[in-house]
Amino acid sequence: MQLNMKKVVFIVFFFIFTFATVYNASASGIAPQKLKGESNENVISGKVGNGNEETPGEWYAGSTPSNPISEAPVILFVPGLNNVAQIFWEENDMYQTVLDAGYQTAFVQLYDAGGASATMWDNGELLAEKIREISTHFDRPVTVVAYSKGGVDTQTALAYYGAWQYVDNVITLSSPHHGSQLADLAYSSSAGWLADLLGAQGDGTYSMQLGYMENFRAEMDNQPLAYHNNYYTLGGTGWGSVFSSTWFGGMYLSQFGSNDGVVTSESSSLPDGQQLAVEDWNHTSIRTGESFSTFENYLMGNETVDSLITPTQSANLSSSNNNQWISGGPLESQKKATTTVAVENDVNEISLHLMTTGNLAEINLIDPNGKKIKPDVTTTKNEEGVFAGSFNQMIFINKPKAGNWKLELISDQQDAFLMVVDYKTKGKLILNNNVELSAKQQPRYNLQVNAEAVQEKTLQATYHITESGTDNTKTYRTKGNFNLAKELSVDKKSSVYNITIELKGLTKTGETFTRTIVDSVYVD
Structure with missing residues (x-):
């Protein structure tokens, strides 16, 4: 019985495919x-x-x-x-x-x-x-x-x-x-x-x-x-x-x-x-x-x-290399959100790292002179890790002009953003140690600022202490001193508290600088 050419080709292909599959599985x-x-x-x-x-x-x-x-x-x-x-x-x-x-x-x-x-x-x-x-x-x-x-x-x-x-x-x-x-x-x-x-x-x-x-x-x-x-x-x-x-x-x-x-x-x-x-x-x-x-x-x-x-x-x-500022909040669909990034005069470069749940429809930068800039944005997706599923948008600005930069964000959907700004500059913070607990089990920071770089009377630190996973937040402020140490109060024991510290002040040459510290503490 004679097979037609199509059947012959099919049979040969079938055996080759089967052998290759078995071989690959074995290999x-x-x-x-x-x-x-x-x-x-x-x-x-x-x-x-x-x-x-x-x-x-x-x-x-x-x-x-x-x-x-x-x-x-x-x-x-x-x-x-x-x-x-x-x-x-x-x-x-x-x-x-x-x-x-x-x-x-x-x-x-x-x-x-x-x-x-x-x-x-x-x-x-x-x-x-x-x-x-x-x-x-x-x-x-x-x-x-x-x-x-x-x-x-x-x-x-x-x-x-x-x-x-x-x-x-x-x-x-x-x-x-x-x-x-x-x-x-x-x-x-x-x-x-x-x-x-x-x-x-x-x-x-x-x-x-x-x-x-x-x-x-x-x-x-x-x-x-x-x-x-x-x-x-x-x-x-x-x-x-x-x-x-x-x-x-x-x-x-x-x-x-x-x-x-x-x-x-x-x-x-x-x-x-x-x-x-x-x-x-x-x-x-x-x-x-x-x-x-x-x-x-x-x-x-x-x-x-x-x-x-x-x-x-x-x-x-304990590092004086904390040169980051963090911001974040909600994004309403089709509504412009604006955040201000302060840059001091000795900054060689800033990188703006934005995270959102979806791609942003529009990102604009406005320099300290009011000029709108369409930045070069690199976008990737976080495939794993703590923020898996988020989209990264990265912007670099080399030799940025000192002053207040504005970042405009527009999303096509209800969203939220987290922005970490990294400053390439000399350190302005000195932290003697991590958060400590007092005899009464209250957390305390020994936060100091570099006296050679900033104006003492302009300094202010805002402490947000939140019971992790809840909306239970207390806010404390201290200002006007190189030593911005603060003892915080907590009500609930056997809990983890997130501590976010916002630091702001003027440099010796009069420019605003901002930094953020994030930590956590367990209170027995």
């Missing part, structure tokens, strides 16, 4: 297989969904390696804030890299995968249950490789919820063990409008505030089994490509020291853990196969780091 590994496992609890966290639609408590088993390492633990990958388990194998070679090295892998969905971020307490309890289940399934211990907030969730699962006995070692990849200043920013008075629209004020972000994490560290590090397991930490200093999500975060965090666009190098280390490396990873690349060779030798056994890494010290709020 690149088969996606992990979803296995049993589902949480019996229905925990709803956060204010707004994060867009995830996975089932918390489900977990996946990776393919059996063709060259298995004898007596090796299962490598369990734990995702971070607002992440799903798939981040380790979709558009990521981490899973394939570990599989090729001979390790059995597993991946777990935490509560963040179900639609809203969760605290380390909720995720830690769920993770402890899954660790026991996965270890029992494979009949051997696991070593956890935890990304970002997943590292905090992991230590909670082990030390607080008793999963330590099923785990060999723990590797954390840029985990905010001391919190992230971006979480503080999300709860600041300037960012509140935008963060609320984006759903950036969920339970997980709340728990990453510096104040909350300071209290968490005090509680966790005093647990008897806090460091029963070996903890090896990695941190990053890269910001990724220009105008990427991590690049924008890196610019904001630069005032606090080296960082990977989300977490500072200092925050990525644990008090009694062993820091393996602080390298040129950004917060995205550190979770890829790029970092595997750095931690591979610490996946099993009780290894000791030959020479501990001392990460670049974060400047925190």
